[in-house]
Amino acid sequence: MHAAVARLDPVDAARIIREDATVDDHFRGILRQLITYMMEDPRTISSALDIIFIAKSIERIGDHAKNIPENLIYIVKGKDVRHIAIEQLEQEAFAPDR
Secondary structure, X not given: OHHHHXXXXXXHHHHHHHHHHHHHHHXXXXXXXXXXXXXXXXXXXXXXXXXXXXXXXXXXXXXXXXXXXXXHHHHHHOOOOOOOOHHHXXXXXXXXXX
C-alpha cells in the first residue's frame, strides 16, 4: 500500500480495495467453521469466541486499511468511491484525469 500512496496511484489503490473482499471472505469462512465446531462440541465455545473476536479485529483492520486507498482516489480523482461497487470504483480509478 505504501507504494500506491507514495505515487498517488489510483490503479494500485483500486487493487488494494479489491483485496479487502478477500479478507472479508476469510472472516466469513472462519466464522462458519467455528460455528460448526461450537455446535459439535459446546466445550469449544469459549475458545471459539476468542478466535472470533480476533478474526473480527483483523477484518476491521482490513476495513481501516481500505479507507486509505479510498481517500487516495478521492484526492487524485476528486470522486468519492466509499459507497460504490468495486467495478464502478475501478472504472473511476482507471479513467484518465480530467
